[in-house]
Amino acid sequence: MTTQRANYLYPALGLTLIMASIIFVVVLVPRWTFKPPEPRDLRDYTTQELRGREIYKREGCWYCHSMVSRPQDWDHGRRSKSSDYFYDAYHLLGSERTGPDLANIGGKFPDQYHMLHHKNPRYVKPGSIMPRYDYLTEQELTDLTAFLQSLGPYGTRALDVKDGKAKYAANGETKWAKVRDYTWVGGELNGLTEKVAMWKLDVAQQRALNEELYGEHLEVPFKYTAEIEELMYGSSHEAANAKGALQGLATPAFPNKEALEEARNADPDVRAWKENSFKEGEITDKNRLLANYGKGLFNNQCSPCHGVAGNGKGQAAFTMTKRPANFDEDKFATYTTDTWYWRISRGVPGTQMPRWEYTLDANQRLTLTAFLKYVAQNKGLGKLQGAESNYEKAPVPAAAPAK
Ligand code: HEC
Numbered sequence: 001m002t003t004q005r006a007n008y009l010y011p012a013l014g015l016t017l018i019m020a021s022i023i024f025v026v027v028l029v030p031r032w033t034f035k036p037p038e039p040r041d042l043r044d045y046t047t048q049e050l051r052g053r054e055i056y057k058r059e060g061c062w063y064c065h066s067m068v069s070r071p072q073d074w075d076h077g078r079r080s081k082s083s084d085y086f087y088d089a090y091h092l093l094g095s096e097r098t099g100p101d102l103a104n105i106g107g108k109f110p111d112q113y114h115m116l117h118h119k120n121p122r123y124v125k126p127g128s129i130m131p132r133y134d135y136l137t138e139q140e141l142t143d144l145t146a147f148l149q150s151l152g153p154y155g156t157r158a159l160d161v162k163d164g165k166a167k168y169a170a171n172g173e174t175k176w177a178k179v180r181d182y183t184w185v186g187g188e189l190n191g192l193t194e195k196v197a198m199w200k201l202d203v204a205q206q207r208a209l210n211e212e213l214y215g216e217h218l219e220v221p222f223k224y225t226a227e228i229e230e231l232m233y234g235s236s237h238e239a240a241n242a243k244g245a246l247q248g249l250a251t252p253a254f255p256n257k258e259a260l261e262e263a264r265n266a267d268p269d270v271r272a273w274k275e276n277s278f279k280e281g282e283i284t285d286k287n288r289l290l291a292n293y294g295k296g297l298f299n300n301q302c303s304p305c306h307g308v309a310g311n312g313k314g315q316a317a318f319t320m321t322k323r324p325a326n327f328d329e330d331k332f333a334t335y336t337t338d339t340w341y342w343r344i345s346r347g348v349p350g351t352q353m354p355r356w357e358y359t360l361d362a363n364q365r366l367t368l369t370a371f372l373k374y375v376a377q378n379k380g381l382g383k384l385q386g387a388e389s390n391y392e393k394a395p396v397p398a399a400a401p402a403k
């Protein structure tokens with residue numbers, strides 16, 4: 001008598017066939033047939049940008065960021081088209097959007113902002129859940145930034161549709177940048193010469209572009225929810241518990257009041273800030289120097305959001321739900337030293353205004369205070385305009401508060 005045994009051969013063959021046809025349809029056919037048209041508004045990547053692209057792939061940025069702006073995406077910029085991917089050997093579209101879409105990220109932020117954001121996203125966006133990449137070398141961070149800056153209609157790879165290709169062929173000029181031979185000094189690439197994209201807009205042109213972008217984008221009305229208000233400022237048991245959890249958000253009372261008093265008493269000039277006018281014609285020489293020192297810092301750290309002149313229209317401003325403060329507004333002329341120092345140290349909860357006490361020392365925050373007092377009382381840069389910042393040369397105010 002023969003025993004009947006199940007025969008697995010045919011099901012196995014069938015499954016293999018189904019598997020093979022799926023691979024054929026969704027992997028191989030698109031590979032053979034996807035031939036995007038050559039774009040008229042885009043140049044090829046430079047070797048530096050390709051290195052950055054490899055880092056983007058290696059570090060898994062695409063786990064959290066997509067690179068395709070769809071018609072239904074609000075405020076992700078221009079919709080992506082197939083020719084955008086012409087120079088991509090394989091695409092990095094991504095499917096998960098834990099972070100914002102990056103198809104149009106080029107030109108949205110200054111290079112410095114990206115470097116800082118990559119090292120630690122919390123430096124520029126308190127509460128961000130993006131991991132820190134401070135283990136990357138300076139060169140890797142620079143390459144990654146170059147790659148991001150190359151993307152989208154405001155990126156360094158964008159060409160004018162009409163005569164862009166010709167201009168690029170003639171002298172490496174793209175819409176917003178110039179691709180030049182650049183020899184790296186120091187670091188891993190010391191001595192290597194390669195093509196590197198450099199922004200070509202001068203400050204005035206950048207400002208005009210920012211104004212345009214600023215006007216183009218909607219500002220969302222911004223209000224804390226009642227729950228957040230209660231957690232931040234409330235006195236309930238929950239609020240007390242939440243204070244720790246809301247580290248990046250909560251603004252507890254100014255902790256260094258005594259230290260600041262001490263600093264003020266130690267230095268007569270600092271002591272007199274509250275009474276002293278920072279108005280042009282009345283400001284003391286030392287306070288002018290301090291304000292000038294603060295201007296250098298402000299240019300580096302704050303202008304991407306607040307604008308070079310402190311009018312709130314920096315390059316990154318239009319991307320924000322709550323726009324950066326405009327220091328020309330009347331109310332700022334009445335701010336005291338305490339208020340400025342406290343705001344700069346603690347940031348503004350629920351907005352992208354960082355808590356600078358993490359990254360700037362007390363002296364630096366005091367000179368920023370001087371600069372902002374000057375801007376607020378003179379409604380702009382006044383005579384600080386154009387003057388080179390004495391960032392290195394300026395005296396440091398005596399005995400500033402400890403952290
Ligand atoms: C765990 C998910 C995650 C990973 C991995 C990640 N990001 Fe992000 N990213 C975010 C989130 C969330 C935001 C929004 C908050 C912020 O800006 O920090 C963001 C924001 C950004 C922004 C700002 C975009 C904008 O329009 O404001 C850039 C640029 C960026 N990420 C680049 C990168 C790069 C480059 C990498 C890889 C080196 C990376 N991200 C890896 C989650 C991630």
Ligand code: HEC
Pocket residue numbers: 124125297298301302303304305306316320322323324325340343344348351352353354356368
């Ligand atoms: C990433 C963008 C960003 C950067 C960088 C930034 N700010 Fe802000 N800042 C903001 C935003 C957004 C607000 C919130 C405006 C509001 O609440 O009306 C703000 C508000 C402020 C305020 C409070 C104004 C008020 O209403 O009391 C001060 C002071 C300030 N910033 C100073 C600075 C200084 C100084 C620096 C540099 C050391 C800096 N900011 C860098 C985005 C930024």
